Amino acid sequence: MLWTEKYRPQTLEEILGQDKFVSDAKHWKEGMPNLLLYGEAGVGKTAAAGVIANFVLGEDKESNFFEINASDDRRLEVVRTTIKEISSAMKIGNVPHKIILLDEMDGMTPDAQNALKRLMERYSSNVRFIITCNHRHKIIYPLQSRCANYGFTRLSDEEIKTALDRILDFQGISHIESSQLEEFIGTLNGDLRRGITELQASVSSNTPLSMQIERMQQPYNELLEHILNDQYELALKQMHNMIHMSVDMKTICIGMHDVVVKKSLPTPKKFKYLRVIGESEWRSTNMTPKVLAAWMIGQLI
């Protein structure tokens, strides 16, 4: 079983960080506002939606909680049919309302989002929505303004350590040195899901954590080598491959940052690279990934 599922938080107390959200949520037992949870990958947005459903719906969760991954089916039709049907059917049991989770809503088209806006008002006595997304600006403003907005932040290294220590404890694993674990955590940039996934991969394949770190950084090291060897076409191809495998440009920038910092390079070159990586990360929320990849390589020449 995947550890990210096995150790998914079930109660408010088990959510790490996200203090404002957790403290507000304690008042939602009798009913909650519509919610917009936004922020980086792997910081607990989807998990928090499940926790809220447990907390508000209790034993009647099964019949009143619906999850729709908005990036799988992003069309207007889904809002018109599926979401409308669920919203209009009466809640079951002794619950304040139903809850519909629209996960990864930034994948949903603006016209579908507009249709949702009307449903939200029409069925407000029967249903609450939890919208999650990575980029709040991809959610139309009328939806943002109908929800209580919570920005989920990357977890601190200490919080990640708490989570991973707990898992290792439960799994009865004691052979991982704490210095290795700390170095590993340093490469995660606050993404707990990635931490849990890579830790499980390391344990189940019997790979020492240090090798797991190397394995995680390998594509970025290769990319850096291509650039250092003036193989810019190859570098671009490698980036395209990563983009094709759904790695976003922000993640690529962070990965590149970590290997450039580690690499021994002449100081001016190192900081030129870091400046370009920084600017690329900043551009990553607005630019098309392939176009940005080409721009970035151009700047690194």
Ligand SMILES: Nc1ncnc2c1ncn2[C@@H]1O[C@H](COP(=O)(O)OP(=O)(O)OP(=O)(O)O)[C@@H](O)[C@H]1O
């Ligand atoms: N704040 C947190 N507290 C406790 N566990 C967490 C937290 N964040 C992540 N996790 C762990 O990581 C797993 C993945 O988190 P989750 O799926 O909620 O991330 P997400 O924010 O929805 O990411 P994405 O944007 O990629 O969908 C959870 O099942 C849980 O095990």
Ligand SMILES: [Mg+2]
């Ligand atoms: Mg999620």
